[in-house]
Amino acid sequence: MEEKVQMIINGKELEFPAGITVLEAAQKEGIDIPTLCYHRALDPAGLCRLCIVELSGSIRQTIRVSCIQEVKEGLVVETDTERIRRNRSLLLELYLARARDSVEIIDLAARYGVTSSRFETGGCDECVRCGLCVRVCREKIGAQALSFSDRGYERHVSTPFDRLSDDCLGCGACAQICPTHAIRMDDRGNQRKIYSWGQVFARFTLEPCDACGRPYAPQKYIDYIHEKNRNRPGVPTSKNFCPECERKEMAEKRSKFARFRR
Ligand code: SF4
Numbered sequence: 001m002e003e004k005v006q007m008i009i010n011g012k013e014l015e016f017p018a019g020i021t022v023l024e025a026a027q028k029e030g031i032d033i034p035t036l037c038y039h040r041a042l043d044p045a046g047l048c049r050l051c052i053v054e055l056s057g058s059i060r061q062t063i064r065v066s067c068i069q070e071v072k073e074g075l076v077v078e079t080d081t082e083r084i085r086r087n088r089s090l091l092l093e094l095y096l097a098r099a100r101d102s103v104e105i106i107d108l109a110a111r112y113g114v115t116s117s118r119f120e121t122g123g124c125d126e127c128v129r130c131g132l133c134v135r136v137c138r139e140k141i142g143a144q145a146l147s148f149s150d151r152g153y154e155r156h157v158s159t160p161f162d163r164l165s166d167d168c169l170g171c172g173a174c175a176q177i178c179p180t181h182a183i184r185m186d187d188r189g190n191q192r193k194i195y196s197w198g199q200v201f202a203r204f205t206l207e208p209c210d211a212c213g214r215p216y217a218p219q220k221y222i223d224y225i226h227e228k229n230r231n232r233p234g235v236p237t238s239k240n241f242c243p244e245c246e247r248k249e250m251a252e253k254r255s256k257f258a259r260f261r262r
Contacts, residue, residue: 007075008057022066022077023051033079034088034108036095036179037130038067042139048130049091054078063087085112093117095128102126102180125156125197127182133157133174141224143167145202146174157183159201168194168202170218190215209242211249216242 003018009026016025021044026033036048044067051066058074063083078084092109097119099105105128109115134146134157145168149158159165170192175185183196187206194202206215207222217225222240241249 005071005073005075007071007073007077009077010079016071018071020071022053022055022064022069022071022075025071026053026066026077026079031079033066034111035067036128037132039132039136039177041177042132042135044068045131045135048128050088052084052087054081054084088112089114094119099126099128099180099182102128102182104180125182126180127157127178127197128180129155129157130179131157132177132179133183136173136177141169141171141173143169143171145169156197158197162199162201164200165202169221169224170194170202170204171221171224187215192218207240209245210240211245212242214242 004015005018006013006015007025008014009022009029009031012029014025014029016028023033023035023038023044033053034050036050037045038048038051046065046068049065052063053066053069055062055064055069055075055077057076058072066077066079089112092105092112092114094117095105096109096114097117100117105126129148131148134148137146138144145159145165146157147160148155149162150156159168172185172192172194175181175183175194183194186193186195190206190208192204192206193200204218204220206217207219208214209216217240
């Protein structure tokens with residue numbers, strides 16, 4: 001039987017499965033805790049520090065990052081105290097100094113009453129250096145096209161030597177996961193570019209879908225998907241279908257199978 005823990009979040013007694021994090025528990029309850037470096041597809045890294053909460057009860061009173069803190073029997077969690085808001089405001093001032101062109105950071109900071117920053121970072125763009133793009137590329141796609149370069153204020157995400165990348169597959173996962181849209185993917189006609197920091201780091205010609213004819217993915221990425229699906233039963237590997245046509249094809253197969261079983 002699944003182990004459960006009883007704890008209190010924002011004054012409410014609740015029960016959660018053991019092993020999940022305080023952030024996941026709060027999200028289950030619809031409690032909003034801001035995050036930048038958290039994404040459910042990746043292991044939590046606790047880097048952006050925005051998801052801090054106050055903990056007490058079964059542990060000594062403290063502030064911790066909720067994305068890496070596991071739920072615990074008797075834990076008392078406060079997600080939005082004066083102290084937490086003060087800390088988040090300070091962090092958001094720093095993020096605003098780093099990424100003052102980012103609409104997402106401007107909006108998030110405004111929620112905490114932060115509209116300007118006392119800090120000077122010596123350079124500014126839309127990137128908050130959360131590292132999600134680097135991690136999704138390495139850990140989920142296996143391409144290792146992106147990494148961090150330089151140190152301190154100069155630290156930034158880049159391709160090797162800031163040149164067009166040979167390792168990029170053009171999947172767009174980095175653009176999708178970026179919390180501030182600092183990396184973008186642009187499809188025009190049959191051309192795709194992945195770009196950021198005022199610089200294009202990969203360009204591709206898009207191949208057409210075998211069903212609808214719409215250009216949808218670079219050959220490199222199609223090969224990668226076929227390779228991944230090679231041993232998955234029922235997934236076609238000989239056809240190049242865009243995601244919509246593949247969904248339709250799978251739905252048709254399922255309904256044919258259901259009719260056959262009746
Ligand atoms: S588009 Fe390129 S850099 Fe971005 S995640 Fe995919 S392979 Fe990596």
